[in-house]
Amino acid sequence: MRDNEPPLPRNVAGADEAYALTLADVLGKGQICKQGDVSASVGSGKESKEILNYATVLEHPRERLVFNDKRRLNLPGAVARFVWMMAASDRLADIAFYEEKVKYFSDNGIAVPGSNYGQRMLSPRPGLNQLESVIRRLRGDPSSRRAAISIFQAEDAVRESKDIPCTFGLFFHIRGGVLRATTLMRSNNAFVLLPYNLFEFSLLAEIVAAELGVPLGPLTHQAVSMHIYASDYNNAQEVAEAWDATKQSTTPKIPEMPNRPGPLGQVTELVILEAHLRHGSAGVNARNIEEWIERGAAKLHPYWAQLYYLLLLHVAQKNGDRGALASLETLIKEPWYSYLPAGAFTAGIPVPNEVPTAIESPQDESQGTKIVSIYSTRKVQSLKNRVSEWEKESKRKMSWSQFSKIQDVFMERVAARDLDSEVSREEFLAVVKMTADKEDGG
Amino acid sequence: MGLQAFCQIYGGGSPEAAMRVACAALLETCGTEKPPVPLKPLFEKLGVRIKKVRREAKHANQAGAVLLAAREGLTVCLYESGAKSNWRRQRFTLAHEIGHVILLRALNDSALIESLDSSPAAHRQLESLCDIAASEILLPARAVRNALRKFDLTPSGLAMLYDLFLVSKEALVRRLGAIMPHSAVVKWQIYSRSDNEKAEMRVVRSFPGYSREGSRPWLPVGCSTRHLDPPIVQWAASQREPVLEDNLKIFLRGRSQECVGLATFFPSNREPSRQPRFEGFEVPDEADSRAEILLFVADKVMAGGAIASDFRREVAK
Numbered sequence: 119m120r121d122n123e124p125p126l127p128r129n130v131a132g133a134d135e136a137y138a139l140t141l142a143d144v145l146g147k148g149q150i151c152k153q154g155d156v157s158a159s160v161g162s163g164k165e166s167k168e169i170l171n172y173a174t175v176l177e178h179p180r181e182r183l184v185f186n187d188k189r190r191l192n193l194p195g196a197v198a199r200f201v202w203m204m205a206a207s208d209r210l211a212d213i214a215f216y217e218e219k220v221k222y223f224s225d226n227g228i229a230v231p232g233s234n235y236g237q238r239m240l241s242p243r244p245g246l247n248q249l250e251s252v253i254r255r256l257r258g259d260p261s262s263r264r265a266a267i268s269i270f271q272a273e274d275a276v277r278e279s280k281d282i283p284c285t286f287g288l289f290f291h292i293r294g295g296v297l298r299a300t301t302l303m304r305s306n307n308a309f310v311l312l313p314y315n316l317f318e319f320s321l322l323a324e325i326v327a328a329e330l331g332v333p334l335g336p337l338t339h340q341a342v343s344m345h346i347y348a349s350d351y352n353n354a355q356e357v358a359e360a361w362d363a364t365k366q367s368t369t370p371k372i373p374e375m376p377n378r379p380g381p382l383g384q385v386t387e388l389v390i391l392e393a394h395l396r397h398g399s400a401g402v403n404a405r406n407i408e409e410w411i412e413r414g415a416a417k418l419h420p421y422w423a424q425l426y427y428l429l430l431l432h433v434a435q436k437n438g439d440r441g442a443l444a445s446l447e448t449l450i451k452e453p454w455y456s457y458l459p460a461g462a463f464t465a466g467i468p469v470p471n472e473v474p475t476a477i478e479s480p481q482d483e484s485q486g487t488k489i490v491s492i493y494s495t496r497k498v499q500s501l502k503n504r505v506s507e508w509e510k511e512s513k514r515k516m517s518w519s520q521f522s523k524i525q526d527v528f529m530e531r532v533a534a535r536d537l538d539s540e541v542s543r544e545e546f547l548a549v550v551k552m553t554a555d556k557e558d559g560g
Numbered sequence: 561m562g563l564q565a566f567c568q569i570y571g572g573g574s575p576e577a578a579m580r581v582a583c584a585a586l587l588e589t590c591g592t593e594k595p596p597v598p599l600k601p602l603f604e605k606l607g608v609r610i611k612k613v614r615r616e617a618k619h620a621n622q623a624g625a626v627l628l629a630a631r632e633g634l635t636v637c638l639y640e641s642g643a644k645s646n647w648r649r650q651r652f653t654l655a656h657e658i659g660h661v662i663l664l665r666a667l668n669d670s671a672l673i674e675s676l677d678s679s680p681a682a683h684r685q686l687e688s689l690c691d692i693a694a695s696e697i698l699l700p701a702r703a704v705r706n707a708l709r710k711f712d713l714t715p716s717g718l719a720m721l722y723d724l725f726l727v728s729k730e731a732l733v734r735r736l737g738a739i740m741p742h743s744a745v746v747k748w749q750i751y752s753r754s755d756n757e758k759a760e761m762r763v764v765r766s767f768p769g770y771s772r773e774g775s776r777p778w779l780p781v782g783c784s785t786r787h788l789d790p791p792i793v794q795w796a797a798s799q800r801e802p803v804l805e806d807n808l809k810i811f812l813r814g815r816s817q818e819c820v821g822l823a824t825f826f827p828s829n830r831e832p833s834r835q836p837r838f839e840g841f842e843v844p845d846e847a848d849s850r851a852e853i854l855l856f857v858a859d860k861v862m863a864g865g866a867i868a869s870d871f872r873r874e875v876a877k
Contacts (some may be wrong), residue, residue, distance in 0.1 A: 378861045401571065405584040408701045409577050415741035416774055420864050423741070441588055448705040 127173040127338065132181025133316040134369050136174045136339065138361030140308050141354040144169055144346050151345065158280045160222055161307075165348040172306075172344035179299070179320035179337035183457055184313040185369040187360040189353070191313050192217075193457055194432035197425045198392075200318045203236035205389040215396055216432060223281040232281035238269050239288075249322075249382075252290050253329050256297075260332075265290040270304060284311070286342070288319065290326055296335030299323035306341035309350040309357075315339070325385065328377040370453030376421055384422040391417065391426055399433045404441020407434070411449065424454055431462065440464065500540035507543075508550060524549050562667055562675040563685070569666045579689050582662045583696035595703045596726040596838055599654050602697065606661050608634045610654070625653045627660045634661060645847045648728045652694050659693025660686075698727050699735040708740075712873045713856050714802045715827045722826065723836040726843055729826055733854060737767035740870070742863040744768065744776045746855040748793050753782050761785050761793055761853065775859040777810055777819055787811050788821075793853045796823035804872045806865065808857065818860040822871035825853050 128143070130136045148167030155163030184191050198216035205212070208229045213220050224230055239248050248267040255265045267288040274282050284307075289300040301319045306312055320337050327334040346354050375381055391414055395402070402410055407430075414426035427449050434442035447463040501524070505516055524546075563575040570585075572578030587593045590601045603610060608627075624639045636657045638650065663686075667673050676686045707724055711717035713736070721732055737745035745767045752759040763783040770778045785791040787810060792803040808821035829845040836843050858867040 373866075376864060404588055406571065406577075406581045408580055408584065409572060411701070419862055420741070420866060441584075445702045445705075448702050448709065 127175050127340075129175045129177060132176055132178050132367055132369060133184050133313060133320070134181065134186060134367035135361070136176055136316060137184045137308075137313055138186060138358050140172070140174055140312060140344060141346065142358035142362075143172065144308050144344055145351065145354055145358065148345065158225070158278055159282070160280060161347065166345040167348075167351070168343050168345035170343060171340070173338060173340040176316070176320065176337045176339065179316075179323060180334060180372050180374065181367065181369050182317045182320040182372060183369045183453070184316070185367065185457065186357050188356045189313075190457070190459075191317060193454065194428045194435075196314055196317045197428045198432065199314055200321055201385075201389055201392045201425070201429070203318060203322075204240070204385045205392070206237045206240040208234035208237045212393075212396065215399070225279050225281070230281055231279050232274065232283040235269050235283065235285055238271065238283065239267050242271070249326075253326060256290060256292055256326075256330055260292040263291070285315070285319075288322070290323070292330070292332055294335070296333045297323060297327040297330065298335045298338070299326070300338040300340065303339070303341040303344075305343045306345070307347070308341075308344050309346045309354045312339075312344075324375045325381040328375045328381045331377055334374075370456045372453050373421060376419055379419055384419055387417045388422055388426055392429055395426075395429060395433060399436065402430070402433045402437055402442060403439045404445070407439075407442040407445045411445065420451075424451060428454060431458075435462070501546070504541055504543065504546040508546070520550075520553050524553050562663070562672040563689075565669075565672050566663060566666055575685070575689055576692055579659065579662070579693050580696050582666065583659075583693050584700070586658070586662065587697065587700060593700050593703060595698075595700075595707070595724050597698050597700070597703075598839065599651060599658075599697075602658055603636070603654075606634075606658065606665075608636060608657075608661055610636045610638055612638050612640050614640055625657050627657050627664075634664070645844050647841075647844060648726060648731075648846055651698060652727060652731050655694035655697045656687075656690045658697060659690030662693060663689070695731060695735050695738075698731065699725055701739055704735060704739050708736075708870060713822055713824055713854075713871050715825055718824065718854075719827050723843075726836065726838055728846055734767045736856070740856075740858065740863075740867070742775045743856065743858040743867065744778060746777075746779050746857060748785075748797075748853040748855060749850050750797075761797060764852065775862040777817055777857045777859055779810065779812065783812075788855075792821055792823040793855055796825065797851070797853050800825075802872065804868060806868055807860075810857070819857050820860050820863065820865065820868050820871065821855055821857040822868075823853050823855050824872075825851075 128136070128139055130139060144167050148169045150165060151168045152165050153159070153161050153163060183193075195216050198213065202213045202216075207213070208231065210221060210224045210228055210230050213230065220230060220233075221227070223233055241247065252265040252267060255262045269283050269285045269287055282304075284303055284305045286302045286304045289302070291298045291300075299319070299322075301315065303315070306315065316337075316339060319339070323337055324334050394413070395410065398410075410430055411427070414423050414430070418426055427446055431443070431446050431450065434446055443463040450458070505521060505524075509516055566575055567573070567578045570578035570581045572581050586602060586605070587597070590605050592598055592601050626637050628635045628637055636654060638654060640650070663676060664673060667676075675682070677683050704725075707721055711720045711724075718732075721736075722729065725732060727735075733745050733747065737743065747764040747767075748761050749764050750759055750761055751764075753762070761784065763779045763781050765781060766778050768776060770780075779787060785794045789809040789811065790805060792805045792808065795801075796803045802822060802824040804820075804822045806820055808819040810817045810819055829848050832842065832844070835845060856871050858871075
């Protein structure tokens with residue numbers, strides 16, 4: 119093989135093998151490429167190893183999880199990327215909720231202008247849905263060569279930005295009675311992003327197959343530039359060696375996507391549920407987790423509900439809520455359960471010294487000492503903390519009636535979207551004084 | 561008015577959701593989520609006393625209680641019948657009163673509290689809300705799901721669940737129906753609705769009830785097995801064996817629904833020596849009722865075929 123001549127497309131079983139062998143190929147056969155630092159690209163000025171026109175064919179794209187001993191997918195993060203894509207969103211905040219590093223790809227801190235594949239695919243302009251068009255074309259003519267989705271647009275060839283789409287386009291063919299999907303990447307960071315790209319585009323291919331009612335065939339993943347940055351050489355080497363040691367995938371089997379209920383309809387439900395979940399995430403806790411679970415269970419087929427539970431898991435982990443995590447542990451099933459790292463349902467969360475009070479036993483019904491259990495927005499949570507501080511310092515119990523008055527004052531003060539700010543100590547003490555005065559005054 | 565305030569306090573989108581949140585909070589506070597859930601610590605935490613009153617013999621089969629605001633604080637007045645077989649139902653009754661306590665404590669305002677009971681419809685909603693509380697307390701969702709990973713819904717599995725949660729069969733079945741997505745439980749018995757009608761296997765009740773939304777199967781009271789194809793309820797009754805059917809069709813009002821169904825039943829009552837013990841007390845089985853078949857049924861499209869393995873494990877292997 120001449121220098122940098124692309125290897126023939128590698129035929130592999132699934133994502134695990136594709137990932138390890140791609141890394142081995144790029145490390146072993148890639149050319150060193152030092153990027154100039156004239157562009158806004160995140161790779162600007164960095165050294166990498168690269169193979170041009172690198173292709174790999176996943177014979178079983180349903181095996182979409184990288185399960186390497188040295189590196190595996192952040193599963194809730196991968197699901198979130200997929201849902202964000204299917205929401206046709208370009209909002210940074212929506213995806214940064216799951217993966218903060220995305221902010222490095224935004225020019226203005228608001229939008230992600232190039233990796234917004236979903237928006238480019240599903241709604242580049244009102245009424246223009248390329249995915250629906252692919253399905254319609256293949257329904258009308260299963261032999262069609264026109265079932266293609268263009269991610270890269272003409273303006274991307276011209277504009278300066280931190281984020282020019284890495285994906286160029288997607289292609290779908292029905293040949294031999296199965297759906298063969300092709301992903302064409304302009305540029306692919308093999309170490310960091312390839313596992314996520316294989317996950318989301320194989321899932322998208324399976325949606326197309328299920329909508330069309332044809333079996334899912336191989337997925338070809340081709341990158342015009344498949345590369346690894348110098349900072350990742352050692353880690354990539356470890357991944358390749360870990361695969362080399364066993365040469366077999368240990369990825370748990372992923373079930374086939376049901377074609378009824380229709381996958382696109384279920385994805386829409388999932389997108390709506392995800393938005394609700396993200397907006398209400400600060401209040402997700404052990405006490406209301408069953409409500410959040412029920413919302414998903416009522417709308418989704420178990421196949422899709424599992425993806426929703428993985429998003430809930432991310433939120434429960436973020437909130438450090440042991441009870442919510444314990445509930446989710448009873449719901450998340452194989453193969454997802456085995457894929458999650460050990461301790462996914464407990465790790466890093468300290469056992470509380472004291473369970474927070476919900477409804478305490480009053481000494482006297484008419485002068486209840488404390489009844490505290492309210493939907494946990496950050497504001498309410500901080501208010502409860504201030505009450506506890508005050509009770510400790512003053513060595514007095516706050517009466518329920520005073521607490522409810524204080525709460526009313528704060529709840530009246532907040533603007534509709536200001537539930538996320540905390541109650542300051544000074545603000546709290548002023549309101550305590552005010553409400554105590556009123557109580558004293560009759 | 562009162563229920564709106566309750567929703568605001570507990571943050572649920574509905575009074576039912578708010579009650580579920582409140583009950584979860586109470587269980588969490590008391591650290592008593594493992595089944596069978598003991599009620600004593602909950603009453604202690606709430607500072608509510610229980611006063612037992614002997615019920616008259618003519619009402620011996622009824623469990624019942626009322627919540628009183630006595631001088632010494634809230635008191636649940638529990639009417640005891642003396643019939644040991646009512647023990648499980650009595651537990652549900654007590655847990656139901658906890659629902660009332662939660663509402664009282666949350667609202668803490670006489671006008672709001674009175675609004676809960678201001679009309680017959682409001683009263684019905686209030687009682688149903690407190691039934692939800694009882695179910696949430698005695699059959700916490702997480703614990704039920706955990707149990708369903710170990711036990712299926714065959715007679716032996718149902719017996720294990722019955723002993724694990726120590727609630728009545730009715731309460732257990734209702735909760736199972738509510739907790740399994742896209743599913744329902746339909747209770748069948750042999751009876752006729754009038755003298756002119758043949759006594760045969762008919763629907764006694766569906767849990768949860770009818771809803772225009774969602775995919776849960778439902779059959780109205782009085783339906784015979786002619787609405788099922790194949791008639792697995794009849795088969796299970798005649799063979800005294802649970803029957804699982806992957807391709808069950810429910811016909812109703814000219815429409816059919818593809819389902820997965822398991823026709824099953826609770827085993828007969830046991831010798832007292834084989835009954836479970838709880839807090840040193842031998843928990844009796846409920847009095848045997850008329851032979852009944854339970855049809856656990858799930859919408860096949862929405863629940864998927866995998867639900868069959870939750871219904872009956874050995875079949876799925």
